Amino acid sequence: MKAKQSGVALLIAGGRVIDPASGLDQELDVLLRDDRVAELAAPGVLKAHARETFSATGCIVAPGFVDLHVHLREPGQPHKETIATGTAAAAAGGFTAVCTMPNTNPVNDSPEITRWMQAPERDALVRVFPIAAATVGSQGEKLTSFAALKRAGAVAVSDDGKPILDDKLMRDALRAAGKLNLAVVQHAEDSRLTAGCSMNLGPTSFRLGLRGMSNSAESDIVRRDIALARATRAHIHVAHISTAEAMAAVRQAKKAGIRATAEVTPHHFTLIDENIGEFDTNYKMNPPLRSDADRDAMIEGILDGTIDAIATDHAPHAFHEKQVEFERAAFGIIGLETALPIALTVLHHHFKLPLWRIVELLSSGPARVFGLEGLGTLAPGAHADVTIFDPAKKWIYDASQSKSKSRNTPYDGWSFTGRVVATIVAGNVVYQD
Amino acid sequence: MTPHLRCLLGTDQLTVSEIEAILKLARRMDPRRAPQLLRGKRIVLLFYEASTRTRTSFEFAAKALGATTTLITATSSSIEKGESLIDTGWTVTSLGADAIVMRHPNSGAPYLLSRYVPVPVINAGDGLHQHPSQALLDALTITNHKKKLKGLRVVIVGDVFHSRVARSNALLLSKFGAEVIFCGPPDLVPDVSATLAPGVVACHDLDAAMRGADVVMSLRIQKERLAGRQISLEDYIAKFQVTPQRMRLARPDAIVMHPGPIVRGLELANEVADGPQSCMHEQVANGVKTRMAILATVLKAAR
Numbered sequence: 001m002k003a004k005q006s007g008v009a010l011l012i013a014g015g016r017v018i019d020p021a022s023g024l025d026q027e028l029d030v031l032l033r034d035d036r037v038a039e040l041a042a043p044g045v046l047k048a049h050a051r052e053t054f055s056a057t058g059c060i061v062a063p064g065f066v067d068l069h070v071h072l073r074e075p076g077q078p079h080k081e082t083i084a085t086g087t088a089a090a091a092a093g094g095f096t097a098v099c100t101m102p103n104t105n106p107v108n109d110s111p112e113i114t115r116w117m118q119a120p121e122r123d124a125l126v127r128v129f130p131i132a133a134a135t136v137g138s139q140g141e142k143l144t145s146f147a148a149l150k151r152a153g154a155v156a157v158s159d160d161g162k163p164i165l166d167d168k169l170m171r172d173a174l175r176a177a178g179k180l181n182l183a184v185v186q187h188a189e190d191s192r193l194t195a196g197c198s199m200n201l202g203p204t205s206f207r208l209g210l211r212g213m214s215n216s217a218e219s220d221i222v223r224r225d226i227a228l229a230r231a232t233r234a235h236i237h238v239a240h241i242s243t244a245e246a247m248a249a250v251r252q253a254k255k256a257g258i259r260a261t262a263e264v265t266p267h268h269f270t271l272i273d274e275n276i277g278e279f280d281t282n283y284k285m286n287p288p289l290r291s292d293a294d295r296d297a298m299i300e301g302i303l304d305g306t307i308d309a310i311a312t313d314h315a316p317h318a319f320h321e322k323q324v325e326f327e328r329a330a331f332g333i334i335g336l337e338t339a340l341p342i343a344l345t346v347l348h349h350h351f352k353l354p355l356w357r358i359v360e361l362l363s364s365g366p367a368r369v370f371g372l373e374g375l376g377t378l379a380p381g382a383h384a385d386v387t388i389f390d391p392a393k394k395w396i397y398d399a400s401q402s403k404s405k406s407r408n409t410p411y412d413g414w415s416f417t418g419r420v421v422a423t424i425v426a427g428n429v430v431y432q433d
Numbered sequence: 434m435t436p437h438l439r440c441l442l443g444t445d446q447l448t449v450s451e452i453e454a455i456l457k458l459a460r461r462m463d464p465r466r467a468p469q470l471l472r473g474k475r476i477v478l479l480f481y482e483a484s485t486r487t488r489t490s491f492e493f494a495a496k497a498l499g500a501t502t503t504l505i506t507a508t509s510s511s512i513e514k515g516e517s518l519i520d521t522g523w524t525v526t527s528l529g530a531d532a533i534v535m536r537h538p539n540s541g542a543p544y545l546l547s548r549y550v551p552v553p554v555i556n557a558g559d560g561l562h563q564h565p566s567q568a569l570l571d572a573l574t575i576t577n578h579k580k581k582l583k584g585l586r587v588v589i590v591g592d593v594f595h596s597r598v599a600r601s602n603a604l605l606l607s608k609f610g611a612e613v614i615f616c617g618p619p620d621l622v623p624d625v626s627a628t629l630a631p632g633v634v635a636c637h638d639l640d641a642a643m644r645g646a647d648v649v650m651s652l653r654i655q656k657e658r659l660a661g662r663q664i665s666l667e668d669y670i671a672k673f674q675v676t677p678q679r680m681r682l683a684r685p686d687a688i689v690m691h692p693g694p695i696v697r698g699l700e701l702a703n704e705v706a707d708g709p710q711s712c713m714h715e716q717v718a719n720g721v722k723t724r725m726a727i728l729a730t731v732l733k734a735a736r
Binding site for chain 2: 201202203206207208209210278279320323324325326327328
């Protein structure tokens with residue numbers, strides 16, 4: 001990511017600014033200068049200060065979106081994605097910052113890899129915040145050095161995809177992370193109960209003859225983690241929550257003042273297991289698509305504030321890794337370019353969730369979860385990261401046009417209402433529709 | 434035949450009239466004096482999993498109608514070298530296959546193949562999912578003994594969870610308005626099995642299930658699948674073996690079926706397996722006729 005040359009100012013004019021962190025929702029012009037937000041003022045007032053003007057008439061001007069959960073596959077699997085291509089997809093989706101999971105090859109369990117991922121040679125278009133492995137090699141045996149990882153730039157620790165099942169190890173991880181004010185991010189799945197499973201347990205898995213993962217394989221781990229977070233006074237972040245039981249546990253934990261936060265993916269609040277149809281592997285992900293009751297519980301958690309963030313779990317895979325027998329296919333879908341359109345189409349236009357709440361779930365909410373300073377807000381002095389979108393624009397998603405290297409998405413050909421118009425990182429326009 | 438029957442993947446995709454047409458054609462088929470409807474056609478038997486009766490019966494059926502067949506098994510082909518299913522499908526069709534009959538250990542594999550090859554795919558059993566040709570031959574067998582499928586009480590007893598035969602049969606029978614009772618221990622007959630189709634119920638008491646039964650369909654039990662479960666082999670035999678005593682609870686004209694291979698002394702008492710109500714040999718014979726009808730139908734050679 002290149003820094004903006006100092007002194008050059010960009011005025012975003014004529015838009016409706018929604019900045020939940022500042023409590024703003026009104027027509028304002030935004031002046032960016034020296035890679036920071038300089039000033040907000042009534043339309044027209046700041047005209048004289050800018051050399052460049054970006055017209056945002058009819059659009060929402062929001063703090064740059066932050067994605068807490070992406071897989072950019074570098075180092076190690078550049079045939080699926082690279083940091084350059086993954087962040088290009090992020091920019092096209094309105095994300096100005098992405099938090100990358102450590103299940104790379106090698107696993108990101110060292111300050112060296114953490115720094116490598118953030119080096120300018122990676123040609124990232126948006127900010128990259130590594131989430132480092134919680135245990136060496138994500139083997140679930142020995143904790144990594146959280147302090148050194150944090151100094152190298154890690155914003156959280158996780159063994160995503162390889163849940164920490166051992167109680168003592170999880171307690172130690174929470175305690176060590178808590179001292180550094182880092183969250184432990186858990187992919188909650190009791191993998192002892194889900195061996196050989198490729199979808200949700202229920203009528204659809206029975207009909208398709210596929211082994212299913214039970215809701216309790218997720219919610220039991222979430223409950224255990226919440227109990228450990230209470231005991232250690234540390235921060236547990238529940239990745240990609242998918243079951244009604246886990247949602248209830250997080251809701252209760254928040255009421256009890258425990259530091260538990262949760263993210264939900266667009267697919268878990270939009271799709272259900274039945275959508276797999278006849279073994280379509282673009283509907284295979286982990287956690288799996290659940291029942292309609294669970295999907296409704298995701299919506300409920302978004303509406304009542306239990307959910308802190310929408311995260312994509314962007315998981316690119318090549319054709320030959322997805323177009324195989326369902327049980328052998330890789331888990332996961334790409335999601336950076338479809339997150340906002342789905343949130344707007346499903347949550348705003350269908351469920352009438354106000355726009356400020358959608359902006360919060362994509363910007364200030366996630367920034368707060370990992371304590372990302374100066375991000376997720378348009379307050380003067382904040383980083384000049386801005387997402388401009390048109391909430392009413394109707395369009396059809398064509399996966400073949402994705403900036404990602406991969407095409408594994410169930411949304412190809414879907415009609416959406418709402419689209420990113422421009423993405424600005426540190427004062428630079430990195431994407432424009 | 435309706436155009437959508439290009440493939441035979443699962444019984445849920447067939448309409449009642451398509452099923453009736455296949456059964457009607459099957460009744461007319463005689464493997465020893467069959468018209469050469471498939472002369473010049475090349476049929477590939479792609480078997481990723483061991484099979485005796487299904488493979489042989491498809492092979493006899495194809496040859497009886499004049500087709501050429503070739504068998505590809507996982508261990509004696511490029512599959513062993515790591516070739517993907519889609520690549521194998523492309524290879525086989527480039528070689529000139531007119532249809533592919535596939536047995537595969539993964540549920541849904543024939544659906545994947547059918548999306549990428551331009552020839553009909555016939556599912557000869559996929560994982561735990563479906564075995565549609567077995568359900569069709571079972572329907573032929575039942576209708577040879579019963580006037581109609583509607584209103585019949587069909588008990589399917591055994592390891593329903595792991596059975597593609599159970600799923601295909603229940604989905605087919607439900608379309609005709611038969612009552613299907615899945616019966617076995619809760620581990621093998623989970624309550625969710627009753628959601629499969631209208632008219633399907635789950636039951637854990639064989640005596641109750643057998644009362645008034647018109648058809649008793651026993652499924653193979655794999656001993657290794659009982660291992661680690663709540664039920665022992667002895668327990669299973671005591672509670673779920675189809676015995677002469679239990680047959681007395683069924684209707685006097687009830688028939689007994691089994692897709693094979695049977696494990697002697699486990700699923701069925703010998704007196705039942707070899708008794709007058711047993712249709713097991715008839716099922717095997719009907720397998721060839723039914724598969725002749727299936728091949729003729731999907732290759733649009735039926736007259």
